[in-house]
Amino acid sequence: MDAMKGPGMLFAAILAGGRGSRMGSQDKPKQYLLLNEKPIIIYTVEKFITFSEIEEVLVLCPENWIEPTKDILKSHFGNDPRIKVLAGGVTRNDTIMNAIDYLDASYELDSEAALITHDSVRPFVTYRIIEDNIHAMEDYDMCDTVMPCTDTIVESIDGEIITNIPDRSHLYQGQTPQTFKIKKMQQVFNCLTEDEKSVLTDACKIFTTQGEPVKLVKGEPFNIKITYPSDLKIAHALLGME
DSSP, X not given: OOOOSOOSSEEEEEEOOOOOGGXXXXXXXXXXXXXXXXXXXXXXXXXXXXXXXXEEEEEEEOGGGHHHHHHHHHXXXXXXXXXXXXXXXXXXXXXXXXXXXXHHXXXXXXXXXXXXXXXXXXXXXXXXXXXXXHHHTTTOSEEEEEEEOOSOOOBOSSSSSOOBOOOGGGOEEEEEEEEEEHHHHHHHHHTSOHHHHHHOOSHHHHHHHTTOOOEEEEOOTTOOXXXXXXXXXXXXXXXXXX
């Protein structure tokens, strides 16, 4: 894909720290399960490695899966120097900060350098969504991929009785990618207390709690996160429609 106008230096981080417990897989994290004979994570990495302006695609996974992940990626992409496998962290925030620490140590990052973060188990992200995330960095420090809520959302504090039914016209369902200026993320993250860091597990929430604007990027209904066995069946059906 041809280079596009966007931030100074651009990177992608594929967050592959999931253990697969909700998928019912005890021995293999869900991102390594097969879709039409190909691991889910390969479909995801393919989308980002296509963009020539992305300097590196970082794949962050459980530490004990680093070598298997390298082997899986090598079998599909060869020895592509733009793909790096790193250890993820205990939490999503830890994983993102591991990526940032690596980039900070490897590059002279300026205030425009940006990182696109994406769930490894969202293989149906489109080129348009990625492009819109990149373009959002021209005017914002953070953006989030979302879809308008179409169903009524019911709130219940105790899980037994409805507490509130919010106006869905103001509600959006979060997806990924989430993209941010790296230096700005370091700044807002370092403003958090340790308690806040443990509670605020979403990059966008970190920005919003610090009063920083987050641009909305339109997602797609099929940009699903493969979490449960039923999601895997839907993913197979979506592949058949491509």
